[in-house]
Structures are given as C-alpha cells and as structure tokens.
Amino acid sequence: MLTIQDTTELDFSTHRHTRGLGPISDASATGLKVHLTLCSSDAGVPLGILQETVWAREKTRRGAGYRDRQTAIEEKESYRWLEHQLQQGAELTEYDLGVRLDEYRAAEGDYQGASFPAIVGYAGNGAIVHYRATAHNAAVVRPEGVLLLDSGGQYLQGTTDITRTVALGPVGAEVKKHYTLVLKGNIALSRAVFPEGTTGVQLDTLARAPLWQAGLNYGHGTGHGVGHFLNVHEGPQGITPNPRGVRGQTPIMPGMLTSNEPGYYREGAYGIRIENLELCVEKMESEETKYYGFEPQTLFPISTELIDQSLLSPEEQAWLNEYHARVFEELSPQLNADERAWLKERCRAI
Numbered sequence: 293m294l295t296i297q298d299t300t301e302l303d304f305s306t307h308r309h310t311r312g313l314g315p316i317s318d319a320s321a322t323g324l325k326v327h328l329t330l331c332s333s334d335a336g337v338p339l340g341i342l343q344e345t346v347w348a349r350e351k352t353r354r355g356a357g358y359r360d361r362q363t364a365i366e367e368k369e370s371y372r373w374l375e376h377q378l379q380q381g382a383e384l385t386e387y388d389l390g391v392r393l394d395e396y397r398a399a400e401g402d403y404q405g406a407s408f409p410a411i412v413g414y415a416g417n418g419a420i421v422h423y424r425a426t427a428h429n430a431a432v433v434r435p436e437g438v439l440l441l442d443s444g445g446q447y448l449q450g451t452t453d454i455t456r457t458v459a460l461g462p463v464g465a466e467v468k469k470h471y472t473l474v475l476k477g478n479i480a481l482s483r484a485v486f487p488e489g490t491t492g493v494q495l496d497t498l499a500r501a502p503l504w505q506a507g508l509n510y511g512h513g514t515g516h517g518v519g520h521f522l523n524v525h526e527g528p529q530g531i532t533p534n535p536r537g538v539r540g541q542t543p544i545m546p547g548m549l550t551s552n553e554p555g556y557y558r559e560g561a562y563g564i565r566i567e568n569l570e571l572c573v574e575k576m577e578s579e580e581t582k583y584y585g586f587e588p589q590t591l592f593p594i595s596t597e598l599i600d601q602s603l604l605s606p607e608e609q610a611w612l613n614e615y616h617a618r619v620f621e622e623l624s625p626q627l628n629a630d631e632r633a634w635l636k637e638r639c640r641a642i
C-alpha cells in the first residue's frame with residue numbers, strides 16, 4: 293500500500309514505528325515542509341520511505357545563529373590545541389586530533405554527538421575523500437604540509453558541517469595556487485545571485501570554473517542539503533554536476549541550507565577543501581522574477597596563509613575581508629583575551 297503523507301507536523305520521536313528518528317516536526321525551525329511517499333502494510337504499518345519531497349518555507353531558523361557560533365568556538369579550541377602540541381614537539385596523530393575535537397564539542401551542554409565521523413586528513417591522507425583515521429592506521433601530524441579537517445556536530449538548534457584546510461608549516465607555491473582556486477570557487481558560489489527556479493546543477497559550474505580554467509577538477513558534488521538536528525546529508529536539493537538526480541533538479545529556494553564545499557586532491561600529496569553552510573535568501577525582486585542568493589552560516593576563519601593573493605580579484609578579496617570581519621564580530625564577545633587575540637590574527641584583512 294502506498295501512502296502520501298504530509299509529515300511536517302508529525303513528531304517522529306514519539307511515534308512507535310519511527311521512534312529515535314528525532315523531532316522532524318519542528319518545521320518552523322527548519323523552514324521546510326516534508327512530504328513522504330511511504331510503503332506501508334495493509335494494517336498501516338510504515339515499511340519504508342520511497343520518496344521524500346521537501347518544500348522550503350519562509351526563512352525561519354530559530355537558534356541557528358547559536359548553533360553556528362557554538363561549532364566555531366569548539367573548532368577554535370581544536371586548532372589552538374593542535375598548534376600548541378606542534379610547538380611543544382608532541383607526537384600526535386590524526387586520530388588524536390579527531391578525539392580531541394569531539395571532546396571540545398562534548399564539553400558544551402547542547403552537543404548531542406558528531407553529525408558524521410570527523411575526517412582528519414594529513415598530507416596524502418587528505419586526498420582520500422572519505423578517509424577515516426583509526427587508532428591503528430592514523431598518520432603522525434608534523435609541523436609541515438597541509439591538514440584537512442572536516443567535521444560537524446548535532447545540536448538541539450541544528451546540524452553543522454565545516455571543512456577547513458590549514459598549513460602546519462611552510463608549503464610550496466603549487467599548494468597555494470590550488471588552495472586559492474578552490475577558495476575562488478567557494479566565493480563565486482557564495483556570491484551567486486540567481487533567478488527563482490535555478491537548480492544546483494547550474495550553480496555547481498560556478499564553484500568549478502576557476503579550477504577548470506587550470507585544467508583541474510574534483511570528483512564529488514559541491515554541496516548537499518543539511519537537516520535540522522537531522523541528517524547532515526539531506527535532500528531534496530544539492531549542488532551537483534549530475535543533472536539526472538532529484539538533487540540536481542530541485543530548485544534552490546529561500547530557507548534551504550546547503551553546503552558549499554569545492555575541493556582539490558593531489559593523490560599521495562595533499563587534499564584541499566573549504567566548506568561553509570549557506571542559507572538561501574531572497575536578494576531582490578525585479579520586474580520579471582525574484583532573485584536569490586546565499587548567506588554563509590558557518591563562522592570560522594578561512595586560512596589566509598595558503599592564499600596566493602595574485603590570483604584573487606579585488607571583489608574576492610573584499611568578500612573574504614567582509615566574511616572575516618563578520619566572524620570576528622560574532623564570535624569575539626564569547627571569548628577571553630587570549631582567544632580573542634588568536635581569532636583577531638586569523639581574521640586580519642588581507
């Protein structure tokens with residue numbers, strides 16, 4: 293038996309067949325309306341979800357600002373700890389850093405757990421897109437080369453997902469060039485203005501264009517939808533080169549939260565990825581139609597020591613400086629003097 297159900301107002305956390313799925317019912321917080329096509333038995337017992345259609349509502353994401361600041365505060369502690377360990381000459385591995393990151397997140401009361409297992413990829417391991425460091429195989433992190441850190445948390449106020457790539461010591465010109473091309477793609481997508489009805493397939497091109505011009509590419513999608521204290525990878529929308537799937541065919545609408553994560557991977561050498569979560573918002577209304585764009589919700593410094601400034605346009609430089617000014621303004625009130633000095637240095641205008 294097929295059932296089409298408006299599940300927006302249902303509380304999945306208490307229904308006996310879906311207990312444990314979490315409160316999807318807080319639709320006013322997600323800005324989404326959810327329709328499910330369910331396969332159910334004759335007695336009405338749900339057997340599985342066949343298709344999910346999600347409609348964006350008006351922009352209403354209560355508590356999201358808190359959630360994004362919280363992730364940034366914990367992320368900062370991990371990087372500060374890592375820098376301190378490297379300065380002390382301590383021997384630590386990718387695995388140790390992942391464990392410490394989770395400890396910093398767990399120290400805050402609203403943290404409900406990781407939204408996915410953290411990817412801590414040092415040097416060549418960063419080039420393995422779904423790399424998982426274990427206690428047995430993890431590489432030792434040294435004060436040289438590039439580290440990729442992709443992680444996120446579940447909070448009562450929402451779900452986060454952030455990737456940063458940082459230099460742990462001196463790096464070559466080629467890494468800086470590749471990092472800057474990835475950053476240009478991230479900025480191009482974040483600054484995009486597009487008419488109502490535009491899909492993620494169209495937008496995907498913006499994030500890849502700077503790499504394509506250098507004959508480079510990456511083998512994964514540019515962005516996925518993000519649930520609200522729910523799946524960190526959630527449909528229906530996405531920013532993808534695949535025009536055939538639902539993700540590529542769903543228009544990006546105000547209220548949708550989507551990742552912006554272009555990358556570049558040099559096998560055996562290094563991986564680069566820069567990921568912010570972007571909220572779709574209305575930018576303007578012309579005579580013909582509405583125009584939409586994005587607002588980054590992730591607040592954390594983007595490494596400037598890896599940038600080749602000769603490759604950035606004045607507009608891209610201005611975007612980065614404005615973003616960093618916002619990061620410092622929103623995070624600094626919660627920091628002590630040492631932490632604020634650390635953040636200020638990393639949010640300095642270039």
Ligand SMILES: [Mn+2]
Pocket residue numbers: 453454516551553567
């Ligand atoms: Mn992601």
